Amino acid sequence: MLRVARFLLVPLLLIAIALLVLSQTSRPATPPKVLTSLGDRPLVIAHRGGKGLWPENSLFAFERATALGVDMLEMDLHLSADGELVVIHDSTLDRTTNGQGPVAALDLDQLQALDAGYRWTADGGQSYPYRGQGVRIPTFDEVLARFPTTPKVIEIKVPDAGMEARLCDALTTHDQLDRVIVGSFYERSLQLFREQCPAVATSAGPGSVRLLVALNLLGLSSVLSPSYQALQIPERHSGLTVASERLMRTAQARGLNVQLWTINEQPVMRRLLDQGAQGLITDYPDRALQLLGRSTRISALGD
Ligand code: G3P
Ligand code: CA
Numbered sequence: 552m553l554r555v556a557r558f559l560l561v562p563l564l565l566i567a568i569a570l571l572v573l574s575q576t577s578r579p580a581t582p583p584k585v586l587t588s589l590g591d592r593p594l595v596i597a598h599r600g601g602k603g604l605w606p607e608n609s610l611f612a613f614e615r616a617t618a619l620g621v622d623m624l625e626m627d628l629h630l631s632a633d634g635e636l637v638v639i640h641d642s643t644l645d646r647t648t649n650g651q652g653p654v655a656a657l658d659l660d661q662l663q664a665l666d667a668g669y670r671w672t673a674d675g676g677q678s679y680p681y682r683g684q685g686v687r688i689p690t691f692d693e694v695l696a697r698f699p700t701t702p703k704v705i706e707i708k709v710p711d712a713g714m715e716a717r718l719c720d721a722l723t724t725h726d727q728l729d730r731v732i733v734g735s736f737y738e739r740s741l742q743l744f745r746e747q748c749p750a751v752a753t754s755a756g757p758g759s760v761r762l763l764v765a766l767n768l769l770g771l772s773s774v775l776s777p778s779y780q781a782l783q784i785p786e787r788h789s790g791l792t793v794a795s796e797r798l799m800r801t802a803q804a805r806g807l808n809v810q811l812w813t814i815n816e817q818p819v820m821r822r823l824l825d826q827g828a829q830g831l832i833t834d835y836p837d838r839a840l841q842l843l844g845r846s847t848r849i850s851a852l853g854d
Contacts, residue, residue, distance in 0.1 A: 573774035579806030583752035594830035603834035636691035695725040710737035719748035799827030
């Protein structure tokens with residue numbers, strides 16, 4: 552027993568010293584301009600432009616969500632066959648448009664000929680009010696041009712396709728490097744994007760979320776120096792609670808802005824805000840605005 556204790560003493564001491572050094576030298580994230588410009592109030596983030604209210608990831612949705620007064624627009628990026636960044640969630644066209652097959656199989660003009668309002672229904676398929684109304688898949692450039700000052704959450708949906716550099720170029724061209732948070736479910740995409748576009752705020756990838764959860768459980772979160780500024784997480788994943796009150800408080804202490812997806816019911820919104828959520832990514836931004844006592848009137852729309 553004594554021999555085992557002696558055997559473990561040196562490695563344990565080294566680990567303790569390493570943790571002590573890390574906790575002394577670690578730094579919390581610095582809040583990025585895109586978030587400081589929004590102040591301290593809870594953020595209402597329109598998921599895919601507010602997909603419960605109008606056809607997702609469309610200029611129509613982004614225009615109305617902006618007029619509703621949301622703080623940020625969330626959107627998803629894919630690549631067309633001819634290399635344009637397009638705003639659509641799925642890798643295939645079938646769920647949201649009157650087209651079929653992979654997004655990546657069609658050129659931009661073919662994608663934009665499709666009806667992106669074709670499948671939207673609010674009554675379980677009894678009516679399709681946006682069919683034939685001219686709703687189409689927008690390019691990312693169109694979105695940046697139409698909403699130059701609106702803060703955005705942008706998700707890279709395709710890794711290993713060169714989207715990171717194209718995204719950085721588009722944000723640079725439109726002078727919106729400090730108006731967005733970029734996220735992805737692909738850690739390697741995020742790492743590449745951070746290397747190529749260091750001025751842009753990012754959210755934690757899945758590996759970083761797992762590390763934060765583990766450090767939080769071990770009480771070791773003070774050793775973390777996040778390479779990201781926002782934590783965008785679901786409340787639960789695979790039957791486990793991710794967004795515990797303790798995790799959200801810990802993340803805030805590490806300088807992170809904690810945003811929860813996809814939160815659509817007001818009692819859940821209220822509870823999560825009380826527990827430390829700083830942003831709600833929601834299909835129904837009107838509900839979040841109402842809960843927060845903010846206006847739910849749609850102000851004048853542009854053309
Ligand atoms: O930020 C992640 C959120 O957008 C949820 O993912 O599948 O709706 O793009 P998804
Ligand atoms: Ca998304």
